[in-house]
Amino acid sequence: MTTGLDRGRIAAFRERLERRQQIVHEEIRRALAESDQQHHVDLAGVGDLEDHALADLLVDESLADIHQHVQEYRAIDAALMRMEGGHYGVCVDCGGDIDPERLEVYPTAVRCFDCQSLYERMHPATSPHSI
Numbered sequence: 001m002t003t004g005l006d007r008g009r010i011a012a013f014r015e016r017l018e019r020r021q022q023i024v025h026e027e028i029r030r031a032l033a034e035s036d037q038q039h040h041v042d043l044a045g046v047g048d049l050e051d052h053a054l055a056d057l058l059v060d061e062s063l064a065d066i067h068q069h070v071q072e073y074r075a076i077d078a079a080l081m082r083m084e085g086g087h088y089g090v091c092v093d094c095g096g097d098i099d100p101e102r103l104e105v106y107p108t109a110v111r112c113f114d115c116q117s118l119y120e121r122m123h124p125a126t127s128p129h130s131i
């Protein structure tokens, strides 16, 4: 199985994703700190979003900002896991390579351009950022 990406390029994507994930993590913490006190009390003591149960909890929040950050955090997490599994850059729908240029724009992309276009036609509410 080839991903069309050499190890050096994957390492560069990984670095980029990990950096971005840290920023998103900070944004979530900040948004939580600024959100109302009840959330603050519930969540302030939880220091680390490695805990996926917390991410689940946050997804239930109606706070749009946080929701969006958590979505991105999870998308990055999923991309890093695909790297671990050796199938980063492989389309989940057709199994083909995702164009590296597309990954440059959307490093968390799970579909090739054709499958994503099809997916968005079938799921119009899904933005390209939330994949």
Ligand SMILES: [Zn+2]
Pocket: 091, 092, 093, 094, 095, 096, 111, 112, 113, 114, 115, 116
């Ligand atoms: Zn595809």
